[in-house]
Amino acid sequence: MASRATRRSDCAIAGTLDLVGDRWSLLIVRDLLVTESLRYGDLLASHESIPTNTLADRLRKLEDAGILTKERYQDRPPRFAYRLTERGYALAPTLDALATWGTTHLPGTRRLIG
Amino acid sequence: MASRATRRSDCAIAGTLDLVGDRWSLLIVRDLLVTESLRYGDLLASHESIPTNTLADRLRKLEDAGILTKERYQDRPPRFAYRLTERGYALAPTLDALATWGTTHLPGTRRLIG
DNA sequence: TACCGTCACTTGCACATTGCAAGTCACTGG
DNA sequence: CCAGTGACTTGCAATGTGCAAGTGACGGTA
Numbered sequence: 001m002a003s004r005a006t007r008r009s010d011c012a013i014a015g016t017l018d019l020v021g022d023r024w025s026l027l028i029v030r031d032l033l034v035t036e037s038l039r040y041g042d043l044l045a046s047h048e049s050i051p052t053n054t055l056a057d058r059l060r061k062l063e064d065a066g067i068l069t070k071e072r073y074q075d076r077p078p079r080f081a082y083r084l085t086e087r088g089y090a091l092a093p094t095l096d097a098l099a100t101w102g103t104t105h106l107p108g109t110r111r112l113i114g
Numbered sequence: 115m116a117s118r119a120t121r122r123s124d125c126a127i128a129g130t131l132d133l134v135g136d137r138w139s140l141l142i143v144r145d146l147l148v149t150e151s152l153r154y155g156d157l158l159a160s161h162e163s164i165p166t167n168t169l170a171d172r173l174r175k176l177e178d179a180g181i182l183t184k185e186r187y188q189d190r191p192p193r194f195a196y197r198l199t200e201r202g203y204a205l206a207p208t209l210d211a212l213a214t215w216g217t218t219h220l221p222g223t224r225r226l227i228g
Numbered sequence: 229t230a231c232c233g234t235c236a237c238t239t240g241c242a243c244a245t246t247g248c249a250a251g252t253c254a255c256t257g258g
Numbered sequence: 259c260c261a262g263t264g265a266c267t268t269g270c271a272a273t274g275t276g277c278a279a280g281t282g283a284c285g286g287t288a
Binding site: 153154155158166167169170191192193194 | 263264265266267268
């Protein structure tokens with residue numbers, strides 16, 4: 001699981017943001033809340049179009065953080081699916097709060113989860 | 115207020131993350147939830163030690179986004195205080211959810227708000 | 229057997245952002 | 259006149275991001 005080596009402070013919010021506080025991580029979590037199990041290509045095709053190297057990097061970090069798991073669901077040819085762990089599902093209230101703020105304060109946005 | 119020029123998608127979560135989805139913005143909001151009105155130096159002194167140029171940049175962007183306001187509370191010498199707008203206070207549930215996740219899943223972290 | 233396509237990434241490289249340190253400028257109090 | 263405080267700005271090296279192209283395992287078709 002995560003090396004929690006470099007935490008900025010003992011604040012729970014800061015600690016959480018160290019793991020998911022960037023433009024992409026929570027969108028990956030969002031996609032996996034909507035669709036339980038997704039492959040690399042599915043996540044790439046999500047409509048915000050994350051760069052492929054950034055996606056690979058975020059998946060590694062989220063896996064390290066114990067937020068999602070990568071499972072080989074087929075051997076020949078090797079195929080993988082990503083899904084949230086319990087820790088990952090526990091981020092749902094955060095995503096929900098972000099979605100509520102967005103739909104309330106950003107005209108033209110829609111709630112895709114919940 | 116904000117130029118909402120470059121939004122990645124119509125997803126409310128993505129839109130919100132475009133405004134506050136980085137390592138520092140929500141910590142500034144956190145500090146202003148805890149202490150209603152803060153000056154530049156107070157925010158700099160917060161224990162995660164944000165770099166001064168990054169702080170200045172984030173304050174500008176959060177002000178542009180209508181999340182906080184800068185008020186000159188004294189003229190000679192000029193002194194400024196930052197405080198959340200209604201939009202800013204509306205982020206409280208998000209911060210609360212992040213704090214809950216952190217205290218639950220990151221040993222050694224504490225809830226500083228709520 | 230040769231070739232094409234798919235999946236799941238990796239690599240290269242230009243450009244943008246971050247973090248640290250130092251500098252600036254208005255003003256005040258001694 | 260001069261040190262000190264508040265609120266930033268500037269310079270610059272290091273790190274991170276985004277786009278495009280490449281790679282390697284495999285399977286399907288001819």
